[in-house]
Amino acid sequence: MSSPGRLNKLRLCYVADLRSVHTQRWVSYFAQRGHSVTVLSPTRMELPGVKVHSIFWKPGLPKILQLANVVPILSVLRAVKPHVLHAHYVRVYGWLAALSYFKPLVITVWGGDILEDQGAFSDLFARKLTPFALRRAAAVTAHSKFLMKRVIELGKPESRVHMVGCPGVDRRQFKRGLNTDSLRRELDGAASENGPFILCTRLMDKLYNTETIIKTIPLVLEEVPGTKFIFSEYAGERAYILDMKALVKRLAVGASAIFLKTIPHERMPLFLNLAHVFVSIPDSDGMPQSLLEAMACGTVPVVSDLPQYSELIKNETNALVLPSKDAQALAKTIIRLLRDNALREKLSRACVDTIVDGMDYEVEMQKMEKLYYELSGIGA
Secondary structure, eight states: OOOOOSOOOOEEEEESOTTSHHHHHHHHHHHHTTOEEEEEESSOOOOTTEEEEEOOOOTTOOHHHHGGGHHHHHHHHHHHOOSEEEEESIIIIIHHHHHTTOSSEEEEOOSTTTOGGGTTTSSHHHHHHHHHHHHHOSEEEESSHHHHHHHHHTTOOGGGEEEOOSSOBOTTTSOSOOOOHHHHHHSTTHHHHOOOEEEEOSOSSGGGTHHHHHHHHHHHHHHSTTOEEEEEOTTOOHHHHHHHHHHHHHTTOGGGEEEESOOOGGGHHHHHHHOSEEEEOOSSOSOOHHHHHHHHTTOEEEEEOOGGGTTTOOBTTTBEEEOTTOHHHHHHHHHHHHHOHHHHHHHHHHHHHOOOTTOBHHHHHHHHHHHHHHHHSSOO
8 A cells, every 4th residue: 555645634434334345445545544534334343543433224124214324424424524425335325425415425336226127226215315315426436337327327427427446456465376275274175175166255145146056066066076166155144045055955065065154355365266266147236346356366257147247357258158047057167167277277367467447456545535635625
């Protein structure tokens, strides 16, 4: 990270959930730069240099009660007097920030909050408050051209929509060639079998087709014995996770499916280097940070055929693309990659060489800092 230097320090206030590692990395960057950082979050967490205030929110809570959080937000804003208020995710967090009527307001969209095929406008609150919040924002940031286009379609002037990674990939950590021997020994039975790993760290959910991935396991094992699939349970609904574990049991592939409660972000580069293939086959998506990180590590992605990925993914060049719900096609694709070392190496090197807007952490955060200064009017 670059030195803070002699900058005029900003007072930044965020409405966001610190449960997200992307939010943690975002606010930590500016705290380390010496800016005053305050976060209003339903999840309490200790981060150096970051002041955290709790807001009351939980899944299933009626929206009208969630919106009551505007009262404590107004109290914090009066005390902190930030130069910029920034909401991460439009639904609820952006609504609350907009209802405070604070200026200038920045909103960062993540994908599911503005994409209709993910239910972004499935209720009256969303249909009314999401457009309201976007109108109130002095600037909206998105981490892909696809999402920028969607924001503009929702009525935001193009001049107010900015491409900023969310928050981008730290290439000092996410890179090829890391030693994964200790991780291989750590994972169940891996040291003795020495088989390949398939990494599936997207949310365990119907949208992300976890069931389809699990159904490929016996098909892959028939051709490549010893293959192990790694799943992360982080943020998944408990009932769905239990259903997926029951499916693994019915398919009698329990020894080949590793379920981890979570994978700490600082360890993700090791998992990506260990894996031969990264699988992400949702029915809809934004531009997932996990996909960018996988490519930075040279882990070959197998992904859904989605228009959202077109600015990053080139089929047969830096990834393999297939329908999201086709277990047979997914199994054949994984087997092909595991058997064809030359193809996998070619795609892996192309992944590392792929550079797109919004990919580099340091560049994106510097871009965001510049935007904060422009909006605040205090100058760097």
